[in-house]
Structure formats: structure tokens, C-alpha cells
Amino acid sequence: DASDIEKGTYPHYMLKEIDEQPLVTRRIIEKYRNEDGGLTVDAEIVNAVNAADRIYIIAAGTSYHAGLVGKQFIENWAKIPVEVHIASEFSYNMPLLSENPLFIFISQSGETADSRAVLVQIKELGHKALTITNVQGSTLSREADYTLLLHAGPEIAVASTKAYTAQLAVLSILAAVAAYGKGRSLEFDLTKELGIVANAMEVLCDQKEEMEAIAREYLSTTRNAFFIGRSVDYYVGLEGSLKLKEISYIQAEGFAGGELKHGTIALIENGTPIIALATQEHVNLSIRGNVKEVVARGANPCIITMKGLEEEDDRFVLPSVHEQLSPLAAVVPLQLISYYAALHRGCDVDKPRNLAKSVTVE
Numbered sequence: 001d002a003s004d005i006e007k008g009t010y011p012h013y014m015l016k017e018i019d020e021q022p023l024v025t026r027r028i029i030e031k032y033r034n035e036d037g038g039l040t041v042d043a044e045i046v047n048a049v050n051a052a053d054r055i056y057i058i059a060a061g062t063s064y065h066a067g068l069v070g071k072q073f074i075e076n077w078a079k080i081p082v083e084v085h086i087a088s089e090f091s092y093n094m095p096l097l098s099e100n101p102l103f104i105f106i107s108q109s110g111e112t113a114d115s116r117a118v119l120v121q122i123k124e125l126g127h128k129a130l131t132i133t134n135v136q137g138s139t140l141s142r143e144a145d146y147t148l149l150l151h152a153g154p155e156i157a158v159a160s161t162k163a164y165t166a167q168l169a170v171l172s173i174l175a176a177v178a179a180y181g182k183g184r185s186l187e188f189d190l191t192k193e194l195g196i197v198a199n200a201m202e203v204l205c206d207q208k209e210e211m212e213a214i215a216r217e218y219l220s221t222t223r224n225a226f227f228i229g230r231s232v233d234y235y236v237g238l239e240g241s242l243k244l245k246e247i248s249y250i251q252a253e254g255f256a257g258g259e260l261k262h263g264t265i266a267l268i269e270n271g272t273p274i275i276a277l278a279t280q281e282h283v284n285l286s287i288r289g290n291v292k293e294v295v296a297r298g299a300n301p302c303i304i305t306m307k308g309l310e311e312e313d314d315r316f317v318l319p320s321v322h323e324q325l326s327p328l329a330a331v332v333p334l335q336l337i338s339y340y341a342a343l344h345r346g347c348d349v350d351k352p353r354n355l356a357k358s359v360t361v362e
């Protein structure tokens with residue numbers, strides 16, 4: 001559809017693609033639904049997942065960050081052990097593989113050379129591969145045994161946004177359907193919870209002024225910025241920091257809250273922006289403890305929390321979504337904050353320096 005690749009009234013593709021996330025999430029629910037209204041994935045794929053004694057997720061960049069969250073879905077719901085690997089490292093440092101592995105390649109473009117190199121290697125070893133991609137007929141799709149599509153529509157901006165949340169949505173559906181296939185049921189209705197996520201994304205996309213204000217307040221002149229979180233919030237922080245560094249050129253890093261004291265806290269200076277994610281009840285106290293530690297050393301904290309966990313000085317409260325699906329919502333303000341930070345700093349949002357949309361060289 002031509003309208004998919006036009007900016008319309010948007011100043012940048014990235015902003016358009018951020019705004020498309022509620023629609024894409026709803027489209028994914030529809031695409032993976034059967035006539036009875038339940039979620040479904042091709043039986044061959046579900047069987048391949050459930051036949052595996054271990055799953056190896058291979059990806060790069062944002063898709064790797066999606067893999068980290070996807071591991072949680074698959075392990076928690078389908079109870080299959082999962083390892084997540086950076087493609088470029090895996091190819092020369094292959095771990096000892098299990099007896100019946102299944103490889104899942106996550107790639108928006110389906111053309112990432114680092115991932116393809118691993119696909120070629122593991123096919124030579126006779127293993128099966130599933131590719132989760134946005135591009136039908138892409139190399140990684142054609143060369144794998146199975147494909148699941150993201151249905152996100154073309155993603156033009158170099159910074160990946162809607163592909164990430166689409167990857168999470170598809171991974172959650174795959175994990176849930178694999179769990180059902182094993183006779184396990186989830187403690188909640190995933191279709192309903194993904195619908196709630198889509199609504200939350202819509203609310204978040206309507207809060208652009210607030211995001212712009214946060215970007216202005218914390219990121220307009222800073223040299224660096226840190227993201228902290230625990231559990232899945234840590235993974236969302238990694239994605240938030242990648243977004244920020246690639247389009248605003250701010251030196252940004254994501255850290256696990258508990259690792260701060262093991263070295264990174266030495267980086268905190270007066271005024272260092274710390275974006276702290278606190279969306280997970282089971283680690284809420286500990287991440288807030290980390291915030292106190294960095295504030296005591298002069299950091300400027302921006303706490304992003306979720307409704308129900310909010311405290312007085314929190315900077316932004318996300319609408320409530322299911323705790324395990326929170327990355328799908330929590331990433332949206334981080335995408336928008338990065339967008340506005342890049343805009344304020346006069347950067348080329350859609351085409352950041354030194355980067356290509358798909359990296360077709362190893």
C-alpha cells in the first residue's frame with residue numbers, strides 16, 4: 001500500500017512509525033487469530049518449537065533486544081529454555097548446542113548479514129530455523145524452514161520502532177500458542193491483554209508534548225545519559241539507550257540496576273540524566289533503591305513507572321498493562337524521548353550518520 005511508505009503530514013518517518021504501533025499491535029492480533037477468536041500459529045511451527053529442547057534466538061541491534069524479552073515469554077509460558085545471542089558473536093563463538101535445538105532469527109529486514117551467516121552455519125549442521133521478519137521473501141525468510149511475519153508495514157526510519165513492538169507481540173503469541181500446545185494455560189487472556197497494550201500505546205502517542213518536555217529537560221545539552229532497570233525493564237532500557245545514541249548521538253548506556261555498584265556508578269556526575277524504568281512490582285523497591293544511590297551522587301533522575309506503582313517524584317506514569325507485556329508500552333515513551341532529543345539537537349532523525357537501514361555486510 002503506497003500510503004504505507006509516504007510520510008503524509010508527518011515531519012519524519014520515525015514519528016509516523018511510532019504512531020503506527022497501536023494499529024500494528026491490533027493488526028497482529030487479527031492476523032494471528034482463528035475463527036473461534038483464539039490465537040493461532042501454523043501447527044508446523046508450534047510443533048517445531050515444542051519439539052526443541054532449547055531455543056537459540058539470533059539477532060542484532062533492536063531485534064536482539066526484542067529477543068531478550070521474547071526469551072522471558074517463551075521460558076515463562078512454554079517452559080522451553082532459551083538462549084539469546086548477538087549474531088555477529090555467535091558465528092565465531094558458537095556455544096555447545098543442545099541435542100534438538102531450534103533457531104529463531106529475529107530480523108525486521110530479513111537481510112542482516114550477521115544473522116544470515118549464522119543461518120548458513122546452522123543449516124550446514126542440519127538444524128531447523130524459524131525467521132520472524134517484517135519482509136516476506138527476504139533472505140532470512142527464504143532460507144529458513146519457517147517464517148512468521150510481523151505485519152508492521154514498511155519501516156523506513158533507520159531507528160527501528162514499530163518493528164520492535166511487533167516482534168514482541170509476535171513472540172508473545174508464539175510463546176503462548178506453544179504453551180497451549182503443551183497443555184499449559186496462561187494465567188491471563190493474551191488477546192485481551194495485547195488489546196490493552198494497544199490502547200495504552202495510543203494514550204502514550206497522545207502525550208507527545210510531555211515527551212518533548214522530558215527530552216528538553218534532560219537531554220538537550222547533556223553529553224551522556226544512562227538507562228537503568230531490573231528484569232525486563234533492563235532490556236527496555238537497553239533498547240531506549242540504543243534509540244537515543246543512534247539518532248541523537250548522546251553517549252547513552254543501559255545498565256542493570258544491580259550492576260551499578262559494580263562499576264558504572266563511577267560515571268555519575270552532577271546532573272547526569274538517569275532514566276530509570278520502574279514498571280515491575282517484584283523489583284520496584286530495588287530499582288528505587290538504585291535511584292536513591294545515583295541521586296546521592298548528583299544524578300538527575302527521570303523515573304518512568306506504571307500506574308499502580310507510582311510515587312511522588314516520578315516523572316512519567318505509564319497506563320497500566322499486564323506486567324509481563326510492559327516492554328511493549330514502556331518502550332514508546334523512550335522512542336519519543338529519543339525522537340525529540342534528536343530533533344532538539346538538530347540531528348537527521350530518519351537518516352542518522354554512519355548508519356544504514358539494513359546492515360548487509362558482516
Ligand code: AGP
Nearest residue numbers: 061062063107108109112159160
Ligand atoms: C535499530 O534501531 C537499528 N537501526 C539496528 O540496530 C537494527 O535493529 C539491526 O541492524 C538489526 O536489523 P534487522 O532487524 O533488520 O535484522
